[in-house]
Amino acid sequence: MTAGERQTHLAKNAAAAGLGFCAGAAVAYLFDPARGRSRRAKGRDKAAHATHELRDGLGVLSRDLANRSRGSAAAVRYRVAGRSTDDRVLYERVRAELGRHVSYPHAVEVHVQDRRVTLHGDVLEGEEERVRRAVRHIPGVKGVETRWTTYRDAAESPRLQGAGRRREPVPELLQQQWSPTARFLAGTAAAGMMALPGGLPRPVAWAIRGAGALLAARVATNLPLRRLTGLKAGRHAVDITEGISIDAPASTVWSLVSDYSIFPRFMPDVLEVRRSADGRTSHWTISGPAGTPIRFDATEIRREEGREIAWQSAEGELIAHTGSLTLAEQPDGRTRVQVRLAYNPVAGVAGHAVARLLGANPARKLREDLMRLRSYAESRRQPVGSPGV
Template sequence: MSTYRDVSAGDGRSRLPIVLKSAGAGACAGAAAVYLLDPARGRARRARVRDQAAHATHEVRDGAGVLSRDLGNRGRGAGAALRYQVSGRSADDRVLTERVRAELGRHVSHPHAVHVTVEDHVVTLDGDLLAGEEERARKAVRRIPGVQSVVARWTPHLDPTGVPTLQGLGRPREPVPELLQQRWSPSARFMAGVAAAYALTAARRLPGPLSWVVRTAGVAVAARALTNLPLRRLTGINAGRRAVDVGEAVEIAAPPEAIWELVGDYSVFARVMPDVYEVRRSPDGELSHWMIKGPAGVPIRFDATETKRDEGKEIAWKSTEGQLIAHTGSLRLVDRGRGRTRVQVRLTYNPVVGAAGHAIARLLGADPGHKLRQDLARLKQHVEGEHRRRSAPRERPATVGA
């Protein structure tokens, strides 16, 4: 009997995770049903879900097409590179000259200062270059298919001072490995996603500490492949002011000068943006002091300095150092003619946890892009109302007849 109770207890413990999972799934299903079948807002919510599903379907279809084309192009490129290594050795001197010049552009900061001569597959290099680039450039030229030998007659210089051909800013255009680039290609994202999925699956069979390390790496690679953003922008660590980019535009039935009167001194922002409590400009106009609505309605104060002002056309600003949320922004007016103006606003900011925090905020309903569109709609309504009021003809007082 005691053995039976022990086995039953063991079975209960093994079944507990299944019961918890079932309860969680039931709770989620119930919450989804309440959300979608609400008598007041259910129809609008279901329509929004359908629209989002259709949008996601189009995105997946377009992404699959882009991935297919990218894989095909890379396959053809790999074949061409193989043919280049095999049959490239039979190239004539003219073709070799162009190949050498192209390769020097990747390894020399001032390639125009190097003169290339090719005769019977022997490359002669004259001119000037920096001493730190000499050995690397010589080895790169020697590796080109078809080059038999390299004669370096150039003059290496420790410093560009006094050398006219080495003046100006120059930077060698060295090839950057795919996974170290800011933006990954569709093929790289696909392969990284497959590798991340395999790592997450294989981590189950690894010991505890190693499993957590592999899972963390897999999640990081999956997030990088899914968003195509560098990890520093995803996490917000060492990303400066640029972790999330938000841009919107609206066309307003008013000339640029009428809009500039309202936005040029920031006075309109507190009237059309519910989250902006107050905006004050300093007497010299260089600084602006803001008080906005923060999390849980707690006011947040910050200072911003103007980085650009083109009267009647554009304003740009950035938060001063040490602010809670580092950001930059710009507002541009584009005259569309016939008394209409396009207002373009772009914000770049670094929220808590970077782009990951931005995604969580969107999931919880606090989407900065959506809020910006609403603010621009309110700006449009306010400016057009003010413009109509100011341009309406005033009634003349009635005159008493003699």
């Protein structure tokens, strides 16, 4: 047996051993005498849920593909048949196009006669040529004449006041959220890149496959790459929202959530909280992975007494985050607590997914902390008619 054949044989044996180990672990997990039955039931529920999600997703994709196909056909008809149109329709087309290229479309007057467009009014100097070119390419326009006044700065004209903003179209692949059709096409491209044949040099092939894997992650999560990787995502790579209703008045709950120093009483992961002299900055020590203490500073950015607190981590912290806590009184006398948390873990959403696999699930911890807050607050609630303390 040659060295190459020996390596191939060892690789096959290792793969078979790994598959056997995984199969044995799965059987032991699912058929455990104590919890196997509940685990199998939970697996069936998740499979049914995934089937429903897949069916709904396929329905959304088919409708989106059909709608975009009709839209593309309409665009072709617009370019071909739109050249023979009356002045009224052409006027509406020009007005619609102005909003994409002019910061202050209300300051521009449009006149159309015999399919010739005349533009009056005021416009910024840097937008003049772009608008003229865009209007000239509208189907049906024979010519464009500009009789407007150009300004370097909006402050030079009374008509160019207010918050001006062009509504330029954003290409599909540069948007935060991709449409189902774009995700389908990008996913197909990612599969083709990862199934690349081995004829290319190894570094090039691995680079293309790596790009395909990154594109597949973008398609699967429908999140921008900066949030997936955590690079330049600020404090908003992962968003978590949790809420709970507490059978206690809002004043009682507020006295607990507004005083960070008592958090260690009902949050076991919070070891210590110290507030600065001004009360706006707090110094936290929490229990991290394997009990390792993690220290960070947070600053209040908004406080509405009795209703809301918002905070963010100090600049330069390892895990940048921001969040808010809101209280709302309910008609039955209970208090609704809503927490919104956005943070950027190491490696972004990918790091968050790895942390969940390892058991460090921030969403679950937040939910557990809210349940402890409810128990603590309800234990301090006074019965109706009892004297104050």
